[in-house]
Amino acid sequence: MIPAHARPPALGLVSAAGGPALFATGGFDRRPQLLQQEAAALAALDLQALRRLRARGIPRRTAVHWQALSRLVDPLDQARAALHDDGEARHRRAGSQAVAAVLANCRSLHRSFWGWTTWDWARLCSSSSAKFRAAQELSTDTTVRPYLIALGYLLGGFADFQHLGNFNRLHLAQLVFGAPAVEEAMNEVAVVADRWGYRSQNREDGRYRLPGVLAQALLINRSPRLEDLSTEGFARLHAHPATSTRYSAGFFVLQKIVADLGHCRAPIRLGFNHAPALAGVPEPWAGYLQRWYDTSTLTVNVRNNIRTNMAKTGRWLAAQHPEAVDPAHWTRTTCADWVAAVDKMAVGDYVQRTDHLHDRLGDPIAPRTKSHILMGTRMFVRDLQEWEWIPRRFDPARVLAVPRSIAALIGTDPRVIADEVWAKLLWAGLNLEARDLPGTSAGSYYPLALIRALALTWLFSGLRSDEISRLRVGCIRWQHDGQPIDGDSREVLAEQAVCLLDVPVHKTGTAFTKPVDPIVGQAIDAWQALRPAQPKRLDAKTNEHVDLLFSIRAHPVAKNYINRTLIPSLCEKAGVPTADVRGNITSHRARSTIASQLYNAKEPMTLFELQAWLGHRSPTSTQHYAKITPNTLTRAYTEAGYFSRNLRTIEVLVDRDAVASGAAADGQPWQHYDLGHGYCTYSFFEQCQHRMACARCDFYTPKDSSKAQLLEAKANLQRMLVSIPLTDDERAAVDDGQTAIDALLDRLADIPTPAGPSPRELNGPNLLPIIEVRQGNQR
Structure with missing residues (x-):
């Protein structure tokens, strides 16, 4: 006896709206047991002959045992007649063979098909056409199996098609419904x-x-x-x-x-942001965590991240501090132990699953990850205290702060793509073709115009992937001399047109407008001209129904399409690897690369201008993206002239005749410092405080004097360069001009010169000759 729950429903095929039955089974004798005469008839029948008789249409009265099987044969014949086919002989033959296969299986199972389970029908129909033909005692035509499935569908309510493998469901629907x-x-x-x-x-x-x-x-x-x-x-x-x-x-x-079409409500796709079950998290920690998740007003992604990290905390508590699985029992000691545990934590510790970690399992977690875990703990405990779910025992901001040893390892480090690699990716995006994209024989899933606009937007706009996916129809505007222009005005667009891109509300701020390269606007305009009409879609950030730009088939382009498909395709076309020393090339790395190039351009954007272009709330965030390149830093350092500002190189003339003859030992000058306007013979010139005011000093020889001319006429002079360090006052005199010179002269007025008298005693002019300090040879 087949239990009642294993039996098929009393009605066969009825419209879902409760309309008239297409094939009703209520009028048949649906007893699951085989009657004695039925079992005897099935045992006596030669099924091979039965198939031939039914295929040839021989009247039932010519067969001795047909009357005994009428309770089984009549519903099978009526169900077979209810199917919709073209009436061809091969289809009639296939239907008859399907009926014969059902009767044969009734003999094997020792019960009527009214008592068959889902698995009985599935085993008879087999998991493939090849297995079905092999399981039959005789060779079976390929058209028999669909008729057999249809009989099971009409008489047994069989619809568990997952057991049948791949088969033509459209053909089955046409057989059943027409x-x-x-x-x-x-x-x-x-x-x-x-x-x-x-x-x-x-x-x-x-x-x-x-x-x-x-x-x-x-x-x-x-x-x-x-x-x-x-x-x-x-x-x-x-x-x-x-x-x-x-x-x-x-x-x-x-x-x-x-x-x-108005027949049902639109579906709601949960996506990948659903919260998984909290496995291994003890109570009441799991209860508080789920209650916090349902109460918090943070975004779904942030809540999911904190929930995952706090689940780790719960598993750590179960292993190390079972007395503190209730957040109300946390103390400063518990917080200190948790901070120490996070500092020593490795990849895979206290997680729900590790099958996706592969080679990273057991590696120390990154400093930034440690910071995020502690930040989540602070927010979680703080909210519980603020909402008065637990008593306030301590200040989470202090006892759960990131240790200085961890914070010191976290800094601005934009992962900029090398210039030569980025240039190749730009070329690939500008020359993207259909054959460069993966797809089926019918082509890429998305239209080529959409992918081109998406690629150029990623390569030139510096937007986040979420911002790109949420761009709206009409986000491009054209201006010329501050006046809006029509995008079809090719004459104006060919000349100094400005392309403005409207960016929607984003991660850190409200909507804003930024200038982009005209090639982005042209690609977006080309896609908008071909874009099919799409239903409006709810923007999760603004709760508005909007027309998304990158949408096709009533669904926006997937957020991970850029990373999963577009970037690998561009890398393959450009002949560059999908990863470098900084990691995989991702959509967000383009943002850092573009920002750094704008910051290091020949006419660079300032940090505040770059902040506005990127849409950051503060310049601190912009520093995480803009990186000064070594070339820019070298150029700036050279132009600053740090070395030359502190050391001035002047030419020194050494009189070799005076040295060789011994006259230098008797006090005759042999070393002459070329000051541009004259020569100084003071041997300790680098220590002289009057180097900026040498006139009327006994060691000074003007170049327009006869003595200087005789010196320059000597043939046995050796020229060399000497670097002279400058004092702060002298640097100011060189850099700042007349005011600093006057101040220097006033300060030196009463200081003795190398010859003895001070400038005041020498009664010199108010403005004494000044050294013309230059790099290199002064001639």
Whole structure:
């Protein structure tokens, strides 16, 4: 006896809206046991002869045992007659062989098909056509299996298609409902799909029909009418075991189309931001954590990150401090132990799963990760205290602060892509073609115009991936001399047109407008001209229904498309690796690269200008993106003239005759410092305080004197360069001019010169000759 819960429903095929039954089974004798005469007839029948008789249409009265099997044969014949085919002989023969296969299986199972379970029908239909033919006692035509599945669907309510492998669901739906009914549903779907930009999978009529998905939806819903695909009907579809991962995305698209037709509500995709179950987290820590997650007003991503880190804390508490699994029992000692544990933590410690960590398992976590864990702990404990869920025992900002040893390892470090690699990526983006993109035989999933606009926006705009995916239709505006212009004015656009990009509300601020290269605007305009009409979509940040720019088939481009598909394609076309010494080339690294290039340009943007262009709230954030290149730093250092500002090189003339003859020992000058306007013979010139005012000093010889001319006429002079360090006053005199010179002369007025008298005693002029200090030879 088959238990009641294993039996199929009393009704066979009924419309989901409660309309008339397409095939009702309530009038048949549905006892699951085989009657004695039925078992005897099945045992006596030669199934090979039975197949031949049924295939040839020999009247049932010519067979001795047909009357005994009428309770089984009549429903099979009526179900077979209810199927929709073209009536060809091979189809009639296939239907008869399917009926014979059912009767043979009744003999094997010793019960009627009314008592078969789902697995009984699945085993009879087999997991593939090849296995089905091999399992039959006789050679079986390939058309038999669809008829057998259809009989199971009508008589046994069998719809667990996941056990049957790959088969033509559209053909099955046409057998059950009729080709006109299925075609009508397909046409309704095609109208909306065409309007949204789905590519054709039927090259003859140019319509995208979602054939397998729609056919399976109609079969599981047991109705060929789209009106019967209600919101509850789609809920049953998503919960049905035959709805595998392969069909889940298709059902999501189908529900959007049916919702546009007004038959159901639009689907809600949870995406990847759903919170996983808290495995291994003790109570009451898990309860507080979930309550905090449901109460906090932080963004979903931030809440998920803190929740994951606090789950680690809960597992650590269970292992090290079971007395403190209640947050109300935390003390300063618990906080100190947690800070120390975070400082020593390794990858894989206290996590829920480790299968994705691979070679990183056991490595020390990064300083920035430690900082994020402690920051999450501070926010979590602070909120519990502020909301008065736990008593305030300590200040989380102090006892859970990041240790100085960890904070010292965290600094601004933009991961800039090398100039030569970035130049190749720019070339690849500007020359992107359809063959450069991965895809099926039908081409890339997204239109080429969309991908080109997306690539150039990433390469030139310096936007985050979230900002790119949330750009809106009409985000490009053109200006010339501060006046708006039409994007079709090619004459103006060819000349000094300014392209402005409207950036939506983003991570750190409100919406703003920034100038971008005109090539970005031209690519976006080209895509907007081809973009199919799309339904408005809710912007999660602003809660507005907006027209997203990069949207096709009623869905925006995936946020990870740039990292997962676009960047590898550009790298392959450019002939560069997808990673460098700084890690993988990601969408966010373009932001750092563009910012650094603008900061190091020949006419660079200032830090505040770059802050406004990037949309940062403060210059501190901008410093994480703008990095001064070594070339720029070298040029700035050279132009600053640090060495030359502190050391001045002047030419010295050495009289070799005076040295060789011994006259130098008797006091005759032999060393002459070329000051530009004269010569100084003072041997300790670098120590003289009057180097900026030498006139009327006994050691000074003007160049217009006869003595200087005789010196220059000597043939045996050796010239050399000497670096003279300058004092602060002398540097000021050189750099600042007349005011500093006057101040220097006033200070030296009473200081003796190397000859003895002071400048005041020498009664010199107010403005004494000044050394013309230059680099290199003074001649």
